[in-house]
Amino acid sequence: MSEAPIRIALVGMGKIARDQHLPAIAGNPQLVLAATMSPHSPGVDGVAAFKSMEALLAAGDTFDAVALCSPPQVRYGLAAAALAAGKHVFLEKPPGATLSEVAVLKEKAEAAGVTLFASWHSRYAAGVEPARAWLADKRIDRAHIIWREDVRVWHPGQAWIWEAGGLGVFDPGINALSIVTRILPRRIMLEAATLSFPANREAPIAADLKLRDTDGAPVTFDLDWRQTGPQSWDIAVETNAGTLTLSQGGAVLEVDGHIHRDEDREYAGLYQQFEALIRAGVSDADVTPLELVSDVFLTGRRHTVETFED
Amino acid sequence: MSEAPIRIALVGMGKIARDQHLPAIAGNPQLVLAATMSPHSPGVDGVAAFKSMEALLAAGDTFDAVALCSPPQVRYGLAAAALAAGKHVFLEKPPGATLSEVAVLKEKAEAAGVTLFASWHSRYAAGVEPARAWLADKRIDRAHIIWREDVRVWHPGQAWIWEAGGLGVFDPGINALSIVTRILPRRIMLEAATLSFPANREAPIAADLKLRDTDGAPVTFDLDWRQTGPQSWDIAVETNAGTLTLSQGGAVLEVDGHIHRDEDREYAGLYQQFEALIRAGVSDADVTPLELVSDVFLTGRRHTVETFED
Numbered sequence: 001m002s003e004a005p006i007r008i009a010l011v012g013m014g015k016i017a018r019d020q021h022l023p024a025i026a027g028n029p030q031l032v033l034a035a036t037m038s039p040h041s042p043g044v045d046g047v048a049a050f051k052s053m054e055a056l057l058a059a060g061d062t063f064d065a066v067a068l069c070s071p072p073q074v075r076y077g078l079a080a081a082a083l084a085a086g087k088h089v090f091l092e093k094p095p096g097a098t099l100s101e102v103a104v105l106k107e108k109a110e111a112a113g114v115t116l117f118a119s120w121h122s123r124y125a126a127g128v129e130p131a132r133a134w135l136a137d138k139r140i141d142r143a144h145i146i147w148r149e150d151v152r153v154w155h156p157g158q159a160w161i162w163e164a165g166g167l168g169v170f171d172p173g174i175n176a177l178s179i180v181t182r183i184l185p186r187r188i189m190l191e192a193a194t195l196s197f198p199a200n201r202e203a204p205i206a207a208d209l210k211l212r213d214t215d216g217a218p219v220t221f222d223l224d225w226r227q228t229g230p231q232s233w234d235i236a237v238e239t240n241a242g243t244l245t246l247s248q249g250g251a252v253l254e255v256d257g258h259i260h261r262d263e264d265r266e267y268a269g270l271y272q273q274f275e276a277l278i279r280a281g282v283s284d285a286d287v288t289p290l291e292l293v294s295d296v297f298l299t300g301r302r303h304t305v306e307t308f309e310d
Numbered sequence: 311m312s313e314a315p316i317r318i319a320l321v322g323m324g325k326i327a328r329d330q331h332l333p334a335i336a337g338n339p340q341l342v343l344a345a346t347m348s349p350h351s352p353g354v355d356g357v358a359a360f361k362s363m364e365a366l367l368a369a370g371d372t373f374d375a376v377a378l379c380s381p382p383q384v385r386y387g388l389a390a391a392a393l394a395a396g397k398h399v400f401l402e403k404p405p406g407a408t409l410s411e412v413a414v415l416k417e418k419a420e421a422a423g424v425t426l427f428a429s430w431h432s433r434y435a436a437g438v439e440p441a442r443a444w445l446a447d448k449r450i451d452r453a454h455i456i457w458r459e460d461v462r463v464w465h466p467g468q469a470w471i472w473e474a475g476g477l478g479v480f481d482p483g484i485n486a487l488s489i490v491t492r493i494l495p496r497r498i499m500l501e502a503a504t505l506s507f508p509a510n511r512e513a514p515i516a517a518d519l520k521l522r523d524t525d526g527a528p529v530t531f532d533l534d535w536r537q538t539g540p541q542s543w544d545i546a547v548e549t550n551a552g553t554l555t556l557s558q559g560g561a562v563l564e565v566d567g568h569i570h571r572d573e574d575r576e577y578a579g580l581y582q583q584f585e586a587l588i589r590a591g592v593s594d595a596d597v598t599p600l601e602l603v604s605d606v607f608l609t610g611r612r613h614t615v616e617t618f619e620d
Contacts (some may be wrong), residue, residue, distance in 0.1 A: 076499070098605035099409070100499045100598075104524055107497070110450035165609035170527045187417070188387070202611060214414055286394040288410075294601060295408035 006278055009056055009087075011078060012306045013068030015158075020121070024267035034063035053078050057085045065115075065158060065278065068092060069244040071160040072167075076101040079116075083108045088115040090274050094174055096121075097165045106285050117276045118285040120166050120178035124269030125250025126262035127286040131237075133185045138239035140184060143219040146234045147176045148227035149169050150203070157310055161203065163196065168203025169225040170293045172233075177289040181236060186213040190292060193300030198308035205308055207278055207294060233238055233280035317344035317373040319397075320554035321365055321388060322380030325460055325468075326402060331377055334577035338408040340585045344373040363388050367395045373589065375425075381470040382477070386411040389426075392436060393418045400584050404600050405429075405482055407475045408492040416595050425587045428595040430488035434579030435560025436541075436572035442493045444565055448549035450494060453467070453529040456544045457486045458537035460516070467620055471513065478513025480603045482543075486531065487599040489560050491544060496523040500602060503610030505523040517620055519606060 007210075008023055008031055022044065025033050027229055036043040037056045043049025050056040065088035072094050079089050079096075083105065095118035096102040103120065109116035122128070134220060144289065160166050167174065188211045196206040208223035244255040253260040277284055283287035318341055320331055332354065335343050346353040347366045353601065360366040366376075377400035378385055382404050389399050389406075405428035406412040412428065419426035432438070458548025459482055470476050477484065489496065498521045504514040519531035543559035554565040563570040587594055 037507050045432045096610055098500050098603050098607050099608075103601070104499060108524075164611045187410070190408050202468060214418075217358065262515055271424045291409050291413070295410050298409075299407055299609040301474045 003030075003279070004274055005030050005032040005254060006065055006088075007032050007225065008036040009037060009063040009066045010055070011037040011056070011068050011133050012092075013038035013043065013064055017069040018269040023065075024271045027268060028271050028275065031271060035260075036058060040121070053081050055233060057087075064088060065090065065274070072097045073160060073163070076105065079105050079220060080108060083112050083114060083116070084111055085158050086114060086280050088118045088274075090116075090119060090270075093118075093120050093178070094167065094289065094293070095285065096290070098112050098289055099290060099294055102285060102287050102290070106283065106290075109283050109285075113281075115274070116193045116280065116283040116285050117274050118276055119270050119274070120175070120182075120285065120286070120289060121270055122175035122250050124266040124273075125179070125246075126254030126265065127246045127260060128179055128250045130260055131244055131246055131250075131255070133252050134244060135183055135237060135239065137187055138185075138241050140186070140213060140215070140217045141238045141240065142217055143180065143184065145176050145219070145221040145269060146190060146232045146263045147173050148222070148224040148232040150228050150231065151225035152310065162201045164202040166203045167293065168197075168201070169205055169207055169223045170296070172225075173207065173221070173223040174293055175249065175288045176223075176233070176235065177292050179246065181288045181292070183235075183246070184213060184219075184237070186215055187288075188213050188219055188292070190295040190299065193296045195296070195300045195302050196305045197302055199304050200307040200309075204269070205305065207296065207300070211292075313340075313589070315340055315342040316375055316398075316585055317342055319345040319373040319376050319441060320401075321347040321366070321376055321378050323348035323418065327379040332579040334581045335377075337578060338581050338585070341581060345369060346580040349502075367391060374398060374582070375400065377584075382407045383470060383473070386415070388416050389609070390418060393422050393424060393426070396422055396424060398427075398584075398588050400427045400429060400496050400580075401486065402428050403428070403620050404477065404481075405595065405597065406600070409597060409600060409604055410596060412597050412600070413552035415592065419593050419595075421589075425584070425591070426593040427584045427587055427593050429599065430485070430492075430579050430582070430596070431576045431580055431601060435489070435512055435556075435579070436575065437556045437561060437563030437570060438489055438492060438560045439614070440562055441556055441560075441565070443548065444554060445493055445547060445586070446495055448495075448573075450466050450496070450523060450525070450527045451548045451550065452527055453490065453494065453545065453547045455486050455531040456542045457483050457539050458532070458534040458542040460538050460541065461535040462620065472618075473510045474512040475518060477603065478507075478511070478515045479515055479517055479533045480606070481537075483531070483533045484599045484603055485519065485559065486533075486543070486545065487602050489556065490529070491598045491602070493504060493545075493556070494523060496525055496546070497531055497598075498523050500605040500609065503606045505606070505610045505612050506615045507524050507612055508616065509614050509619040510604075510619075514613065516604065517610070521602075537555050588598055
């Protein structure tokens, strides 16, 4: 196979772009970083840097695809412009600020004949596919998700995450939902949700969800952004053949008394998938995790809790 | 055509069932009311009445289809049971408490080989289809929706409408969205929303939305449940060929200096469509209006306003 590498323009040069996207692109010989775009942040040495999507798109046939790491509130306009210019688009999670936006992007990608990839990085954690395979033929009795982390450690000073539409604790929580919707053999639906909003913020800092799969098996989900000390990103699934646990955000799988652990290849996996989708000429834009979060905001009961300052 | 009439079981015998569903079924010779189900309300003289879905379904092959008028918070379980029993299902609007529920119902209907109809009665108002036809080849410059009514008149004592998941002012507002998403030639997306919640309620009493179609035309939506005196259910669409207005909830169309008005046949139209879907063996479950409302709750800014008492 000697196809030319796919030329990527990386847009939104914040923490996730630098921590994860740059190394993943650099580590994949089928990809090459062709440009960066960020209104305020610096680019990468030796790579063409642009300050706006208009300027980037004016660079024409110097890149094939855009990877969008900008906050979800501005992602739609950037994605729509890139699709209209015939570029493939990789969307960081969540794929948009609203479900309608993503529905429109799917239509635009199809009309333009390019690939749209709504990425869910946690689905590429080492334990996820083995967990899915093991659970496929089991009777699911119940599942428990605990996602408790310290927002000051993981999202320092990220004001957008606390604004309306910024999802709050569901920014990490949607990662858990992306895993659970992948590993469980049946769909899950929300039954009840309680959301805790700091008095000075427009997004929740904690939540407590009760869900059920379509056979009635209960799934509980405990999210909290106020966890100091040890952090928890754990999923336990009780079945007729014993309990499966995924911990450390999907990295560590324990089942049948065995522990499976592998190196972190989440973003490497995402970019392999993006390349495969482009080569195959297809899209992958599953919105199920965002749909569940929308269901939470639509129907959840809200409580006000103490103010939160970074 | 001499096919046997479709036998309908009407479930949830509240205001909408009595005001609209019973006359519409009675007025359609292709349909017959075979049963009613309501835990607390009385049935209809001369028609088998049941107190639970289990009891109704135990009546077996005495009916073909279920029309569900129960509040959205309990609709899923009733619909799933009916589909599992091989019955066609007509869902009052909104089609479910959450988008995930409706997605699952679609899958269940397909698996069972029966019809699922997510009804939007306002789409059957007299002016809607002529408006759609007229707008199809126009350039849309902007649109304005005003939906202001007196909740004490239209929803007296309906506690469920004020509970989390009850939608509040979006219970009528979703009717406007069902019309706008039908008549405009392009999809609309939410840009910004402000929601007003009474201090003692879990659902909004007013809202102010800014949307845009996929070509950028602005659409504003002003909803208020505190309107006494004249009520407003008006849509105005400004185009390159003049302004189209739909008033009285879609019943009256004014365009090109002409006023089109016809008798109210919304529920007659819904039941004609339900019958046609069943005869054709297909489903019709568009969730676009509920998706937009979910987008509002996901991203809208919330204000607390004065308490509301019925």
